[in-house]
Amino acid sequence: MSLQSHLAEIPEFRRQNKNFRYFLVDILAISVLATLCGADDFEEITLFGQQKEALLRRYLPLPAGPPAVDTYRRVFAKLDVTRFNACFMAWMQEVLPAEAAGQLCVDGKTLRGSGAKPLHVVSAVASGSGLSLGQVAGQGKGHELGAVPDLLALLDLRGALVSLDALSCQPHVAQQITKQGGDYLLGLKANQPTLLAEAERHTAALPDRQAHTRWAYAGDGSPVRYRVWTQSDLRWVDEQGRWPGLQTLVRVETSRHPSEGQPAVQQRYYISSRALTPAQADGFVRGHWAIENALHWQLDVTFGEDDHLLRHHHAAQNLTLVRKMALNLLKQDPSKRSIKNKRKRLAWDEPFLERLLAALCQPTT
Template identity: 40%
Template sequence: MERFIECWEGLDDPRTGNAGLHDLHEILAIAMCAVLCGAQGSVDMGLFAKSKEPFLRGFLELENGVPSHDTFSRLFRMLDPEQFRAAFQRFMAGFSGQCEGVVAIDGKVLRRSFDRASGKSPLHMVSAWGCDQRLVLAQIATDAKSNEITAVPKLLEMLRLKGTIVTTDALNCQRAIAGQIVDQGGDYVLALKENQATLHDDVVLHLNDPASEKITAEPVVDADHGRIETRTATISTDIAWLIEDHRWPGLAAVGKVERIREIAGKTTSETAYYLLSAALTPERFNEVVRSHWGVENRLHWRLDVVMNEDQDRSRLGNGPHNLAVLRHMALNVMQKDTEKGSLRGKIKRAGWDDAYLARLMTLF
C-alpha cells in the first residue's frame, strides 16, 4: 500500500464532511483491484468490494466497512482529472523508465460517455502507445475529435522523446507537431494525406516517378486469420527541392508503403505516403509503419473488446476521464506481468485467484 499511495502523491481529496467517510487511497486501491478483475464502472466496483471484503481486509483497514457504488461514483466524478493524469505520469515514470523505440500517437472516442441532458459530447482520449514496451505512456482528453490536433502537442510535452520515432495518422501531420517532435530530440514518421494537399501531390509525383532516386525493399508477406498481406516499402532522400519548396520542419526523407491484401479470394490494394525526419532504410521504415498499428490492435481493440470500454455509461462530471485513466493503468499492469496468457485470461484469473490479484497489485 505504501508504494501504491506514492502513485497518488499530489492528488487532492475533493470530498468533504460525511462524504469523506472512507479513506481516499483505500477507495482507489479497491477500484484498481476491481478494474483488474473486469469491473466497468462504479456499480461493478461496489459489487466487487462487497464480495471481496475478506480479501480486501488482508491489506486495507476498512474502518467504516466497504464503500458503496455511490461512493465510487461520487469520488471519480469529483477528482481533478489533471491531478489524476499527473498521478498516472508519475506511475509510468517509475513503471516503464525511458521511452524507447516507436511511440504511436492516436485517439479513441468513449462512445457511451456523451450526456444529452447537458449537451456533453463523448470523451475523446488521445494516447501515446509505446509499441516496443506495449504500454500506455501518456494520455490526454479532449471533448471532440477536432481538438485532437491541439491536444497532441500537450501530450508530447509529457514524454521524453530523445531516441524515439513518433508516428501519427494523417490528421496530426502538422508542421507544429513535426517541429515539436524534432525539438524534443525525437524523429517522426507522419502519415501524409490530402489535408496537406500540395505537399501530398508533390510526394506522390516524386515517389511514382521512374526517374527519381529511391530505394525499394523486398516485399514482406504476412498471413494471419485468413488474410494475406504483402507490404512493399520505398524511401527517397533525394528531396532537396521538396525541402526548399515546403520548408517542412526536420524533413529528411519521404516514403510510401504499398499494401496488397487477399481476403476470402478478394484482392485489394492501397498506397500510403509518409514524411520522415530520419533517413531510415526501407526495411526499418516498413517496420515502423507496421508498429504504428499496435495502438489500434493492442490498445484500442483491447479497451473496446476485452475491457468493454465503449459500453461504460459513466457520463457525469470527471468520471469518464478518470475511469479511462484507471483502465490504462490496469492494462499496463497486466502487460507488465511476465506470465504468459491473453489479457482476457489474466482478467478472469485475477477475479478467480486472490493470490494472483495480490501479485498484480505489488507491481505498482
C-alpha cells in the same frame, strides 16, 4: 514506488468535508484492483470491494469498510483529471523510462458512452511494450488535433520516434516533436496536398529492387504483399522548409491478392525526420498499429469501454485512466495468457490476486 504510493500523492480534495469516511487512496486502489479482476463499472467495483473485504483489509486501512457505489460516483466525478493523469504518467515514467520507450504512437479514441457530445481521448502508447503512457481529452473527434500538442508537452520525447496519423500531419506538430528532442513519422494524405503530390512524384520512380518486401495474410486468408520504399534525396522537395528536420519520404504499397479477381492495390505515404531504410520504415509503420491493437481494441473488447454509459465527462476520463492502469499491470505480468484470461484468473485465484496486491500495496500494520 508502488502504484499505491503514486496514488497516495494525489491531494485529498475533500478536506472541506470533514465527514468523509473513506481514504482517497483506498477508493482509487480498490477501483484499479476491481478493474483488474473484471469489474467494468462502479456497481461492479463496489461488489468487488464487498466480496474481497477481508483480503483488502490486509493492505488497505478501510476504517469504515469498503465504499458504497455512490462514493465512487462522487469521487470520480470530482477527482482532478489533470492530477490523476500526472499520477499515472509519473508511475509509467518509473516503469518505462524515456530511453526505453522507443517508438511512441499517438492517436485518439472516442468514448462512445460519454453523452451526446462524447469525449475524444488522445493517448500515447509505447509500441514495443504496448504500455499506455498518458492521455488528454477533448470534446469530439474534431478536437483531437488540439489535444495532440497538449499530450506531447507532457511526454519525454528525447530519443523517441513519435508516430501519428495524417490528421496530425501539421508543421507545428512536427516542430514541437523535434524541439522536445524526438523524431516524427507522420501519415500523409490530402490535407497536405502539395507535400503529398511531391511524395508521390519523388517515390514513384524508385526501382522495385530498392523496396523492402514482406507477405502477410488478411483476415479472410488472402495473401497481402507489402512493399516499402524510402527516398532520402529531398533536394527537389519544395515543401521541405516547412517541416523541421525532414529526412525521409516513405511510400508503402499494399496489394491484396484474393483467390478470384484482380489484386487490390493501395498506396500510403509518410514523412519522417529520421533517416530510415525501407525495412526500418516498414517496422515503424507497422509499429504504429500498437495503439489500436494493444490499447483501443483492448479497452473496447476486453474492458467493454464503449458499452459503459457514463455521461459525466470528468468521471469518464478518470475511469478510462483506471482501465489503462489495470491494462498496463496486466501487460507487465509475464504469464503467457490473454488479457481476458488474466483478468479471470485474478478474479478466481485469490492467492494470485494477493501476490499482485503485495507488489502494489504496503501491508497494513
